[in-house]
Amino acid sequence: MAEYWYIAEGFEERIKDFQSRKTEAEVNLDFEIPEKDFNAAGKGSSELKDLLKRLGVNSEILRRIAVASYEAEINVAAHSKGGVMYSAVYDDLIHIRFQDDGPGIEDIDQAMVPGFSTADDLVRELGFGAGLGLPNIKKNSDAMHIVSAKGSPTLLELFIYIS
Amino acid sequence: MGSKYFHAIQILDENCTGCTACVRVCPTEAIRVRNRKAYIDPNRCVDCGNCVTACEFHAIIPSSDPLDIIQNYKYKVAIISSSFFGQFTEDVSYAAAKQAVLKLGFDEVSEEAMVTDFMISIIRDYVRKNRDKRPILSSNCPAVVRLIQVKYPSLLPNILHQEAPMSILTRYLREKISKEKNLADEDIGIFLIVPCVAHVTAVHQPEGAYKHLQDGAFSTGMIYGKVRDILKDIQNNPEEIDTYPHGLTWALSGVQAELVDTDDIRALSVNGIDNVMDILSRVENHYLDQYDYIVLRSCTNGCVGGCLNVENPFVAMSRIKKMSKEGEDKPIHVEELEKLHAEGEFSVSPLAPRPIMELDKDIKKAIKKMKKINEFLTMLPGLNCSACGSPTCYALAEDIVLGKASLDDCVVLKRNNPANEEE
Numbered sequence: 001m002a003e004y005w006y007i008a009e010g011f012e013e014r015i016k017d018f019q020s021r022k023t024e025a026e027v028n029l030d031f032e033i034p035e036k037d038f039n040a041a042g043k044g045s046s047e048l049k050d051l052l053k054r055l056g057v058n059s060e061i062l063r064r065i066a067v068a069s070y071e072a073e074i075n076v077a078a079h080s081k082g083g084v085m086y087s088a089v090y091d092d093l094i095h096i097r098f099q100d101d102g103p104g105i106e107d108i109d110q111a112m113v114p115g116f117s118t119a120d121d122l123v124r125e126l127g128f129g130a131g132l133g134l135p136n137i138k139k140n141s142d143a144m145h146i147v148s149a150k151g152s153p154t155l156l157e158l159f160i161y162i163s
Numbered sequence: 164m165g166s167k168y169f170h171a172i173q174i175l176d177e178n179c180t181g182c183t184a185c186v187r188v189c190p191t192e193a194i195r196v197r198n199r200k201a202y203i204d205p206n207r208c209v210d211c212g213n214c215v216t217a218c219e220f221h222a223i224i225p226s227s228d229p230l231d232i233i234q235n236y237k238y239k240v241a242i243i244s245s246s247f248f249g250q251f252t253e254d255v256s257y258a259a260a261k262q263a264v265l266k267l268g269f270d271e272v273s274e275e276a277m278v279t280d281f282m283i284s285i286i287r288d289y290v291r292k293n294r295d296k297r298p299i300l301s302s303n304c305p306a307v308v309r310l311i312q313v314k315y316p317s318l319l320p321n322i323l324h325q326e327a328p329m330s331i332l333t334r335y336l337r338e339k340i341s342k343e344k345n346l347a348d349e350d351i352g353i354f355l356i357v358p359c360v361a362h363v364t365a366v367h368q369p370e371g372a373y374k375h376l377q378d379g380a381f382s383t384g385m386i387y388g389k390v391r392d393i394l395k396d397i398q399n400n401p402e403e404i405d406t407y408p409h410g411l412t413w414a415l416s417g418v419q420a421e422l423v424d425t426d427d428i429r430a431l432s433v434n435g436i437d438n439v440m441d442i443l444s445r446v447e448n449h450y451l452d453q454y455d456y457i458v459l460r461s462c463t464n465g466c467v468g469g470c471l472n473v474e475n476p477f478v479a480m481s482r483i484k485k486m487s488k489e490g491e492d493k494p495i496h497v498e499e500l501e502k503l504h505a506e507g508e509f510s511v512s513p514l515a516p517r518p519i520m521e522l523d524k525d526i527k528k529a530i531k532k533m534k535k536i537n538e539f540l541t542m543l544p545g546l547n548c549s550a551c552g553s554p555t556c557y558a559l560a561e562d563i564v565l566g567k568a569s570l571d572d573c574v575v576l577k578r579n580n581p582a583n584e585e586e
Contacts, residue, residue: 026530026533026534027530027533027534027537045448046444049444049447049448050520051533053314053520053521054520054521054522054529054533055521055522055526055529055530055533056518056520056521056522056523056524056526056529057526059316059317060317062317062447063317063447063448063449066447066448066449067448067449067450070448070450089530089533091526091527091530162526163526
């Protein structure tokens with residue numbers, strides 16, 4: 001399995017600390033993402049956004065979470081055989097995991113290049129597949145982690161600090 | 164009162180049956196039924212008027228001003244919303260309907276349609292000067308402005324910070340009349356004839372207004388009967404009056420976006436509050452950044468769908484489209500308007516949020532409350548029947564945690580609990 005890590009400058013220690021403390025999340029929100037269901041795709045991130053508004057998360061941070069989680073949710077719907085979005089709210093950060101059922105990313109570094117896309121015609125017809133998904137998620141996250149390989153499920157994790 | 168927010172909607176307890184129809188149509192979940200009576204949370208209400216339309220028992224009543232308040236002013240001016248002219252049968256001409264409003268007792272009658280073209284130029288200018296805030300969101304629907312304040316506060320900087328056409332016209336007329344007639348500001352009464360409760364609210368509590376605007380708002384529905392009586396005489400003895408048929412289309416959703424749209428400005432138009440909320444959520448996700456300007460109207464088809472109108476929004480739209488093609492607009496003095504615009508007379512102060520979503524100011528306490536909400540949610544049946552008086556099971560769980568309701572309010576739980584049956 002290939003692994004990709006991106007950690008924004010200044011967040012290295014906090015991510016390390018998060019990985020080691022293994023605390024339970026305060027609030028969890030799970031959402032199924034069916035394959036190629038573009039009517040439902042976006043509902044998970046929209047519910048997460050409502051939840052975060054209730055918690056009073058700063059509106060600029062909220063927009064970053066909204067953009068990153070929406071992009072990732074659409075990615076799962078467009079490219080995978082379906083998957084689940086697991087959102088975990090801690091008192092200092094939001095951790096979102098997207099676990100899908102394959103078919104995996106052949107070359108993660110290439111997928112990170114803006115404009116690169118493997119989207120099929122159906123996805124492009126619906127106005128997605130511009131090749132900006134992963135770069136956009138990265139841009140809006142404090143840290144991002146991908147584990148994948150061709151023919152395997154993909155795990156995408158993103159971390160955004162709220163305080 | 165108990166709130167700093169004015170609303171042009173009131174509930175008549177004696178008519179309310181506690182049916183919860185209003186609870187279910189409120190886009191901001193502002194209404195609850197407790198002890199079989201509906202109650203509107205003034206902090207959450209955005210004056211969209213959905214509940215007014217939904218209530219079958221005349222228990223939710225729009226309030227506008229009584230017509231006789233115009234007698235408190237020496238010089239009385241009416242400004243008519245464009246949607247007004249779509250409310251009559253086809254034998255009533257645009258000019259006759261306008262003439263009839265004048266005869267209600269005004270000294271002068273003016274209309275939104277006069278400044279439509281000028282407004283388009285202001286919008287284009289604003290969009291071009293604020294490219295960093297893309298997309299700019301329209302500000303002419305007061306329900307939408309309030310909706311953004313309560314539910315989408317991160318989008319407040321994107322709102323077009325300029326007065327709406329009827330307020331621009333108000334500023335212009337105040338200047339003009341006080342000079343020409345040599346009258347003091349307090350002697351001039353300027354009133355709007357409006358299609359919706361949000362506009363009544365906006366007259367009484369304008370958001371971001373720097374200057375004195377209108378002195379009252381009259382509902383189209385309220386004056387309709389009187390206007391029709393007057394029309395009978397006018398149709399037999401028509402008099403000349405200026406009209407602006409081209410500008411009337413301001414009342415219709417879609418037209419404003421079409422007019423603003425040009426080589427370097429891409430515009431989108433949305434109507435109906437559910438669509439508006441969907442679009443605002445997408446703007447929040449930066450998913451509509453390809454648009455420079457988005458026109459948002461809370462009512463179906465735009466202002467013709469306002470809850471104070473008498474005609475069906477689709478029929479009214481068709482009539483206005485027909486009228487807009489007949490006749491020429493009287494030219495207006497754009498120089499005067501441009502001068503006032505350059506002086507900043509039409510600017511609006513930065514709009515402030517009215518957040519309603521937060522469970523607590525302290526995020527840790529908010530998380531605790533959220534956990535409790537989720538605990539209660541697992542106990543509730545998940546039917547979202549609103550029989551408890553809250554719109555959904557989630558809303559009831561939230562109300563319980565915020566101390567505004569109890570688990571006993573759930574009708575389904577009560578029925579399924581054998582202990583209750585024995586009582």
